[in-house]
Amino acid sequence: MSENKTDALPLEYSTHQGQxxxxxxxxxxxxxxxxxxxxxxxxxxLFGRTADSPAPAELFEAGTVLIxxxxxxxxxxxxxxxxxxxxxxxxxxxMVWLALTLVLGLSFLGFEIYEFVHYVSEGAAxxxxxxWSGFFVLTGTHGVHVTLGxxxxxxxxxxxxxxxxxxxxxxxxxxxxxxxxxxxxxxxFIFTSVYMIGMVV
Amino acid sequence: xxxxxxxxxxxxxxxxxxxxxxxxxxxxxxxxSGLPTMWIIITIMALAVIQAAIQLFMFMHITESGATNxxxxxxxxxxxxxxxxxxxxxxxxxxxxxxxxxxxxxxxxGGSESHEESQEDHEGH
Numbered sequence: 161m162s163e164n165k166t167d168a169l170p171l172e173y174s175t176h177q178g179q180x181x182x183x184x185x186x187x188x189x190x191x192x193x194x195x196x197x198x199x200x201x202x203x204x205x206l207f208g209r210t211a212d213s214p215a216p217a218e219l220f221e222a223g224t225v226l227i228x229x230x231x232x233x234x235x236x237x238x239x240x241x242x243x244x245x246x247x248x249x250x251x252x253x254x255m256v257w258l259a260l261t262l263v264l265g266l267s268f269l270g271f272e273i274y275e276f277v278h279y280v281s282e283g284a285a286x287x288x289x290x291x292w293s294g295f296f297v298l299t300g301t302h303g304v305h306v307t308l309g310x311x312x313x314x315x316x317x318x319x320x321x322x323x324x325x326x327x328x329x330x331x332x333x334x335x336x337x338x339x340x341x342x343x344x345x346x347x348x349f350i351f352t353s354v355y356m357i358g359m360v361v
Numbered sequence: 362x363x364x365x366x367x368x369x370x371x372x373x374x375x376x377x378x379x380x381x382x383x384x385x386x387x388x389x390x391x392x393x394s395g396l397p398t399m400w401i402i403i404t405i406m407a408l409a410v411i412q413a414a415i416q417l418f419m420f421m422h423i424t425e426s427g428a429t430n431x432x433x434x435x436x437x438x439x440x441x442x443x444x445x446x447x448x449x450x451x452x453x454x455x456x457x458x459x460x461x462x463x464x465x466x467x468x469x470x471g472g473s474e475s476h477e478e479s480q481e482d483h484e485g486h
Contacts, residue, residue: 186432189441197443201450222392229384237377240420244370341421345413352409356391360401
């Protein structure tokens with residue numbers, strides 16, 4: 161069944177296996193949305209219950225958060241360009257843009273670690289209050305996902321170097337791309353409902 | 362289903378420019394527009410939904426499909442579930458004190474004063 165479609169579809173869709181893997185990954189992402197929604201709900205319910213620890217408006221810095229957001233948005237863009245290059249058949253373009261995505265992801269992670277260390281030094285740690293527990297679990301889960309994505313991307317870059325563009329490697333790149341864009345979607349909601357609302361209310 | 366693949370990644374560039382613009386608008390709305398808090402929250406949440414849609418449609422190729430249906434329908438279901446979980450939790454756990462914008466003898470914002478009240482309730486332990 162895959163034979164007659166090979167010309168019309170990009171390489172990652174060219175095999176039945178590849179198509180099933182991509183659909184399966186979308187199902188995983190749908191489940192991830194449910195996971196993050198429970199964390200958002202927990203955070204929203206515990207909002208404001210800071211007990212004796214600092215209030216979020218005292219600690220959140222608009223500058224840092226905007227830089228992190230722009231880094232992640234840009235990395236999503238470069239990841240999209242990587243997929244675009246892959247579909248053009250350019251292995252070099254794909255690897256360059258993917259490596260750039262990786263660098264941006266690492267700098268995002270650096271900012272997030274700096275931010276967490278700063279908050280803990282100001283007396284807002286995981287165990288300080290219900291609010292900060294909700295905050296660290298939500299943003300921390302996102303940070304863990306970014307960390308996993310970085311490790312995953314490094315592994316895929318190594319495979320691309322070794323094997324070039326095949327139906328298997330393009331499918332893997334496409335899926336890690338979906339994952340990376342998805343993390344950006346989650347971050348948009350963290351940026352809005354955690355940081356922006358936290359600074360306003 | 363698959364659009365003609367253009368040499369120049371115009372979709373990505375437009376999506377990127379839009380998402381940066383929307384982020385700046387959201388930050389300005391929240392930090393220096395001076396709108397009432399409830400309007401700020403409604404505005405920036407709406408902007409976030411638009412941005413998420415940009416990611417899904419312009420970057421993630423959500424309308425593409427292989428042998429099966431395109432994945433946008435199950436992602437739509439997932440977002441509905443997410444909205445129900447978040448709104449339902451807030452309704453069950455917080456309804457009744459987060460919407461109190463009335464009292465004037467506390468501090469500034471409507472939200473913070475109601476949270477103070479809720480903390481006083483919990484001070485027993």
